[in-house]
Amino acid sequence: MRIERKGQVGPLTPRVQRFLVEALAGISLDDILSPEERRADYVCLRGLLAVELKRLEKDASERMGNLVNELRQREDWPHFIGPAPLQAALTNTSDPEGLMRRARQRLGRAAVTHLKHADEQLEAHAQRFPRRSQVRALVLVNEDHADYDPHIISHILWQQLRRTENGVPLYPYVDLVIYLTERHATVVDRSLTFPVVIVQGFPADAEPWKEAVGDFFVRRWGRWNGLRLATADGKPEFTAMEHVPESMPRHEAWRLDYRRNPYFRSLSVEELRDRFDEVMLLSVLAFVHGSPLKPSPEVVSANLERFTHISVEMSDRALPATKFPADKDRDIAAARRLGLPDAVVRWLETRGEAA
Numbered sequence: 001m002r003i004e005r006k007g008q009v010g011p012l013t014p015r016v017q018r019f020l021v022e023a024l025a026g027i028s029l030d031d032i033l034s035p036e037e038r039r040a041d042y043v044c045l046r047g048l049l050a051v052e053l054k055r056l057e058k059d060a061s062e063r064m065g066n067l068v069n070e071l072r073q074r075e076d077w078p079h080f081i082g083p084a085p086l087q088a089a090l091t092n093t094s095d096p097e098g099l100m101r102r103a104r105q106r107l108g109r110a111a112v113t114h115l116k117h118a119d120e121q122l123e124a125h126a127q128r129f130p131r132r133s134q135v136r137a138l139v140l141v142n143e144d145h146a147d148y149d150p151h152i153i154s155h156i157l158w159q160q161l162r163r164t165e166n167g168v169p170l171y172p173y174v175d176l177v178i179y180l181t182e183r184h185a186t187v188v189d190r191s192l193t194f195p196v197v198i199v200q201g202f203p204a205d206a207e208p209w210k211e212a213v214g215d216f217f218v219r220r221w222g223r224w225n226g227l228r229l230a231t232a233d234g235k236p237e238f239t240a241m242e243h244v245p246e247s248m249p250r251h252e253a254w255r256l257d258y259r260r261n262p263y264f265r266s267l268s269v270e271e272l273r274d275r276f277d278e279v280m281l282l283s284v285l286a287f288v289h290g291s292p293l294k295p296s297p298e299v300v301s302a303n304l305e306r307f308t309h310i311s312v313e314m315s316d317r318a319l320p321a322t323k324f325p326a327d328k329d330r331d332i333a334a335a336r337r338l339g340l341p342d343a344v345v346r347w348l349e350t351r352g353e354a355a
Contacts, residue, residue, distance in 0.1 A: 013143065039128055
């Protein structure tokens with residue numbers, strides 16, 4: 001599923017802060033206590049809910065870029081024509097599952113760091129403001145970064161909250177983690193639907209009523225935002241919405257056009273390879289000195305666009321460039337499919353190496 005959006009997107013955290021105050025009768029402890037003191041950020045629902053608010057402010061591009069640079073040293077690292085998702089590259093290695101786990105761990109570092117700090121803050125809060133019945137929650141806000149997929153982030157948080165040391169939970173002061181993102185969405189009954197993920201810690205397992213407080217948070221969040229609450233059955237497929245700027249370079253516009261209309265999607269790999277051979281042959285004729293036929297500027301431009309479309313399709317299918325190695329016989333077959341003059345075929349036959 002693809003979902004596009006346009007226009008400016010404001011930060012989500014200020015809206016969450018207003019929600020805590022307006023919908024949950026929250027009190028910002030930053031306003032009444034020293035910012036140096038360790039404690040929760042908000043107390044809500046007359047003290048029943050203590051909230052540590054954290055946000056994923058920076059994207060993961062630097063961390064993931066460093067990982068890719070490390071993985072490029074592998075002998076089995078594939079090469080693609082144009083940009084390709086990390087998963088497409090990992091699929092073509094000898095250890096896709098192990099490398100995917102490594103990628104998820106790298107992606108989740110920011111969330112794990114926030115979880116550690118939240119546990120420390122909520123521990124200090126529990127000691128300073130002791131209360132028999134209280135839910136201590138980390139509210140984690142994604143500030144519009146596509147990499148922080150709700151399924152991946154929730155799985156990482158669940159793994160962390162299940163960890164123990166010598167039989168003691170590693171994060172004993174976090175009852176719930178509530179993950180909010182509006183960069184990811186799906187469509188339910190023709191309505192755009194955002195995920196709200198709740199991950200329970202060990203303390204909430206021992207006191208089931210705390211889960212109800214998390215459910216209350218979600219219902220209030222939906223009502224306060226004027227949204228209808230939809231309960232997920234199974235594992236809904238949320239996708240990162242594609243932000244479409246008002247203007248973009250020509251090659252990016254071509255890539256967007258293809259994502260909107262992936263007309264190569266129904267082709268077999270062999271049929272896609274034939275289309276690849278055809279655009280490569282026209283490129284060789286256009287740019288190699290001494291070729292017997294020079295396509296017109298209009299044909300060259302259309303061919304570049306078509307080549308961009310093929311590269312997107314190849315990356316979506318996790319097909320690296322080595323999947324379609326140069327081959328003279330295929331080039332000759334492409335020339336004949338395109339109805340090119342016999343002079344082009346003779347030139348290809350005498351070039352020695354495939355075009």
